Amino acid sequence: MTTNTALTTKDLSVTYVGDREVEALKGVSIDFSANQLSAIIGPSGCGKSTLLKSLNRLHEIQPNVEISGDVHLGDQSVYNTDEPVPKLRKRIGYVPQTPTALPLSIYENVAYGVKLHGEYDSKNELDALVESYLQKVNLWDEVEDRLETPGAELSTGQIQRLCLARSLAVEPDVLLCDEVTSALDPISAESVEETLVDLKEEYTIIMVTHSMEQAQRIADDVVFLYLGEVIEENDVQTFFQNPEKERTKKFIDGDTIVEYDESDDDSPSEAVPAER
Amino acid sequence: MGGSTDSGSQNRLGRRLLTERVSGYWLQGAGYFAIVLFALIVLALLYQSLPLLSEYSLVQMLTSSNWDPAQNQFGFLPAIVGTVYVTALTMIMGTPIAILAAIYIAEYAEGRTKTLVSSFIDVLAAIPSVIFGLVALIVVVPFVGDYLAPAVGSSATGLGIFTVSLVMAIVVTPFMISLSVESLEALPDELRESSLGVGATKWETIRIVLLRAAGPGIFSAVLLGFGRVFGATIVPAMLIGGQTHLPSSPFATGQTLPTLIVNDFGELMSLPLTQSALIFVGLMLIVVVWLFNFSAMILRQRLQQRWQF
């Protein structure tokens, strides 16, 4: 396969230093290939969302986060750079786990980023952009005659596709998706999955999922994250048929119980940390 | 054996259902009680206002600026203008500050600063307003009378509309800040992430997304502030100068509807028409507040519908 790397993390560590210290990521180094759909899997609380958000510095909205290491988008550093963060985030889009419409109309939801970046010359061009991105996420037919109604009036499945359209409309290189189907009914989930598969022709997609079936169905590469560390990173075939690590094998076989290392001084006391 | 447990559980279910029904009535009763109480207050005020209303024309009283109960002159215009003046000035000064401060506390302040600032705001919100009135008499009144009014070419004692508005702004702003902070902090982080995630700046996120999403809550906060200013009694009574004339400038003395009541009710209640007139002022206050809350409720629903997320 002739894939080149779109996004790389180098020894990325993230620690939450709130009431109790949580080392959410412990030196993660991964290469995410361009125009592939990479799935990050792992049990709850193992740092998947943290990893995803640290790729475009979204975790910085939380107080008390410490980070070390770096992320590279192509050959550009994400952390050691003078480039303004909004410009970086425009190139690395993010779709949250909960389908979230902005308090704007359907049209304005899609046009939101485009308008902020001023990347259009006329109303007609903007209209066309909005239509094309709604087409791209297979939502146009369902909403074309009610573009002015609030985005939040759509069903959750539709809102999730609206979120995809909003993120895609600013033409990112990389799209980060955090368990984007977990809040959806099976039918909506399937349609979002199909959309993601279509999209990887044009974008690099990094998706968190807790469903191994989903990873198996639509991913090209799989990253297995466990207690803040990368256990295995492989293409989907090898990962599921022929995993390198014993731990991966156990996880695939359904052993998703998290075993904390007793010597680890920061190990949380409860068996499975609550999903954030 | 089996039969007795059966009837035991029957009994038990019967009791539970009875409790259910009784508590239902209770809650319903409490709800209706509020409505009945409101209606009773309005009726009582209305009944006591009748002597005045049968004697003079309503329109004439509302548009006359001659208030002299001893001479049976009941012009409400000065107090109405004073109330509108104070409320408008206070809200113009207080609202932008409240919203900006709330944004700072909810979105920018972190850690100890945040704790410190918000705890002081809560303390300010809890101070009885009579204390603000006292401090204002010592500090604000001389300041306005000796410096501010002369500086804008007006002569004043320092007591008057502007002083009241300034102090009322200080009284209600912490209140509005607290409530606005709550609505901003209740917003899900996904809204922030969604907006920042397409490359919006923090300020764009606040202005376009968060202020809309929290809009209905902030709107309610401002309305509660408005209600407090509109019905404020002690601070205006201490600082407005208590003269019933149409205020000629923001620094002029004046009267508001509530101060009209407190200033005149003692001595003049012995004159039956005066008593009726003051009660009518109370009726106006309650009707305006009710109309206002009612339209605010409808507007809030509209906003909520429009800015849902």
Ligand SMILES: Nc1ncnc2c1ncn2[C@@H]1O[C@H](COP(=O)(O)OP(=O)(O)O)[C@@H](O)[C@H]1O
């Ligand atoms: N804002 C936060 N403050 C403190 N701890 C956090 C925060 N967010 C996440 N964590 C902790 O970091 C760890 C990883 O969380 P997360 O990345 O959300 O895991 P996942 O997405 O895999 O379920 C968990 O132990 C979680 O409790």
Ligand SMILES: [Mg+2]
């Ligand atoms: Mg997560």
